[in-house]
Amino acid sequence: RKLEEDLRHALACDGLHLVYQPVVSSRTERITGYEALLRWNHPVRGAISPAIFVPIAEDTGLIGPIGDWVLRTACRDAALWADDIRVAVNVSPIQFANPGLPATVMSALAASQLAPERLELEITESVFLNDDDGTDSMFARLKGIGVRLALDDFGTGYSSLGYLKKAPFDKIKIDQSFVRGAVINGSRNSAIIKAIVSLAEALGMDTTAEGAETQDELALIRQLGCSHIQGYVYGRPLEAGEVMQRQSSHG
Ligand code: G
Ligand code: G
Ligand code: MN
Ligand code: NA
Numbered sequence: 304r305k306l307e308e309d310l311r312h313a314l315a316c317d318g319l320h321l322v323y324q325p326v327v328s329s330r331t332e333r334i335t336g337y338e339a340l341l342r343w344n345h346p347v348r349g350a351i352s353p354a355i356f357v358p359i360a361e362d363t364g365l366i367g368p369i370g371d372w373v374l375r376t377a378c379r380d381a382a383l384w385a386d387d388i389r390v391a392v393n394v395s396p397i398q399f400a401n402p403g404l405p406a407t408v409m410s411a412l413a414a415s416q417l418a419p420e421r422l423e424l425e426i427t428e429s430v431f432l433n434d435d436d437g438t439d440s441m442f443a444r445l446k447g448i449g450v451r452l453a454l455d456d457f458g459t460g461y462s463s464l465g466y467l468k469k470a471p472f473d474k475i476k477i478d479q480s481f482v483r484g485a486v487i488n489g490s491r492n493s494a495i496i497k498a499i500v501s502l503a504e505a506l507g508m509d510t511t512a513e514g515a516e517t518q519d520e521l522a523l524i525r526q527l528g529c530s531h532i533q534g535y536v537y538g539r540p541l542e543a544g545e546v547m548q549r550q551s552s553h554g
Contacts, residue, residue, distance in 0.1 A: 306351075306356065306359055307359055307363050307365070309345060309346075310343070310356055310359060310360060310363075310365055310369075311365060313343055313345075314365065314368060314369055314372065318343065318344070318346075319341060319342070319343055319369070319372065320341075320342050320344075320542075320543075321339045321340065321341060321342065321373065321376055321377060321380065321543065322339075322340050322342055322540035322541060322542060322543075323337035323338065323339055323340070323380070323390070323540055323541050323542075323543065323546050324337060324338045324340060324533060324538065324539065324540040324541070325337055325533070325537050325538045325541070326338060326389075326391070326511060326531050326532070326533045327531065327532050327533070327537045328530070328531060329524070329525050329528075329529055329530055329531060329532055330530070334388065334549075335387075335388065335389060335531065336388055336389030336390060336391060336423065337381075337384075337388070337389075337390055337391070337541075337546060338390075338391040338392075338393075338425070338533065338540075339373065339376075339377040339380075339390055339391065339392050339393070340353070340393075340540050341353045341357070341369075341373055341393075343356055357395065360395075361395055361396075361397045366395050366397050366398060367397075367398070367401065370394065370395060370397075370398040370407075371407050371411075373392060373393075374392055374407060374408060374411040375410075375411045375414060375415070377390045377392045377411075377422075378390070378411040378412060378414070378415035378417045378422060379411075379414070379415045379417075380543045380546070381415070381417055381421060381422070382415040382416055382417045383547060383550075384546065384547075384550055385550055386418070386421070388421070388550075389420075389421045389422070389423055389451070390417075390421065390422060390423070391423040391424075391425050391453060392422065392423070392424055392425065393425045393455065394424045394425060394426050396426075396427065396429045396430045396432070399426060399430045399438075399441060400430075400433070400437070400441075402437070402441075404441065404445070405441075405444040405445060405447075405448060408422070408424070408445065408448055408450060409448055412448070412450075418449075419448050419449030419450045420449055420450070420451060422450045422451065423450065423451040423452070423453050423473070423474070424445065424450055424451070424452055424453065425453045425454075425455040425476065426452060426453070426454060426455060427454075427455045427456050427460065428454060428456075428457070428460045428461060428462065428463070428466055429460060431461075431463070431466050431470075439469065442470050442471055443471075446471050451473040451474065452470070452471060452472050452473055452474075453472060453473065453474040453475070453476055453511070454466070454467070454470070454472045454474070454475050454476065455476045456476065456478045457475045457476055457477055457478060457499065458477060458478045458480070458481055458495065458499065459478045459480065464502075467502070467506060467508075472508055473508060473509060474503075474508055474509040474510065474511060474531075475499060475502075475503045475508055475509070475510050475511075476510075476511045476513055476533075477496055477499055477510060477511065477512050477513060477529065478513060478514075479513045479514025479534075480514075481495055481496050481499075481512075482496070482512050482513060482514045482515050482520055482524060482534070483514050483516065483520070485520060485523055485524070486517070486519045486520055486523055493523065493527060496512065496524070496527045496529065497527050497528070500527060500528045500529055501528075504528075509530045509531060510528075510529045510530050510531065511529065511530070511531040511532065511533050512524040512527075512529040512531070512532050512533070512534070513533050513534060514533070514534045514535075515532055515533070515534030515535070515536045515537070516534055516535045516536055517536060518536065520534070520536065521534075521536045521537075
C-alpha cells in the first residue's frame with residue numbers, strides 16, 4: 304500500500320531513473336547496444352530492485368505510465384548515442400497486452416527522432432500465457448513499426464518452440480542461469496546454450512548470453528557461438544551521463 308504511493312510519487316517527481324548495461328558483439332568485442340534498466344532510489348529505504356517494485360507496478364496499473372516513461376526516456380537518451388548503437392527496453396506482459404502499446408512506441412520514437420531499428424523491445428515468454436489473436440497482432444503491429452524484438456530470459460519458463468515459430472523475434476536472450484556456472488557445472492549448461500544458439504541461427508535470430516561475470520565464462524560463451532554477450536565481465540549498468548562520456552571518448 305505505502306510502497307505503491309511512494310512509487311506513484313517517484314514517477315511524478317523524477318524519482319525513477321534508467322541505467323544502461325553494455326551489450327557486446329562476441330566477434331568484434333565492440334559495444335552494439337545497451338539494455339535500459341529501471342532504478343528507484345527510495346528516499347528512506349534506499350535502492351529498491353525492479354524485481355520488487357515492477358510487480359507492484361503491474362498489480363496497481365502503475366506499469367502503464369512507468370512503462371511509457373521508460374520508453375520515452377530510453378529513446379531520448381539513445382538518440383544522443385552513435386547511430387549504430389541500439390537501446391533495449393524491457394516491456395512488461397501487462398504493457399504488451401495493452402492495444403495502445405504500438406502508439407506509445409511510435410510516439411517515443413517520434414519525440415526522440417530515434418530510428419525504429421535502434422529500439423529493441425525485450426519481451427518474456429509469459430506474454431504467451433494468454434496466447435490469442437491479440438498476441439499475434441501485437442507482434443505484427445510492433446514489427447510493422449520497424450523495432451526489433453528480443454525474447455528475454457529464454458530457458459527459464461516454458462520455452463516452447465512454438466513461440467519461436469510464430470513470433471518474429473530478432474534475438475533470443477539466454478538466461479543468466481545457463482551462463483553462470485557453465486564453466487564449473489560444465490557440460491549440461493554448455494549443451495543447452497549450444498542448442499539454443501544453433502536453433503537461433505537456423506531461424507536467423509541473434510543470441511545474447513546474459514550474466515557472464517568471469518573471463519572463463521566469457522571464453523566459453525564465445526566458443527559456444529553466442530553472437531552477443533551482456534554481463535559484468537564487460538560492464539555493469541552505467542548512468543546515462545557515463546554512456547555519453549564513453550561515446551565521446553571512443554569517437
Ligand atoms: O536490473 P535488474 O537485474 O535488477 O532487474 C531485475 C528485473 O527487473 C529484471 O527481470 C529486469 O528485466 C526487470 N526490469 C528492469 N528494468 C525494467 C523496466 O524498465 N521495465 C520492466 N518491465 N522490467 C524491468
Ligand atoms: O530479466 P533481465 O534479463 O532483463 O534482467 C537483467 C538483470 O540482470 C539486470 O538487473 C542486470 O543488473 C542483471 N545482470 C546483468 N549482467 C549481470 C551479471 O553479469 N551478473 C549478475 N549477477 N547480474 C547481471
Ligand atoms: Mn532484459
Ligand atoms: Na534476461
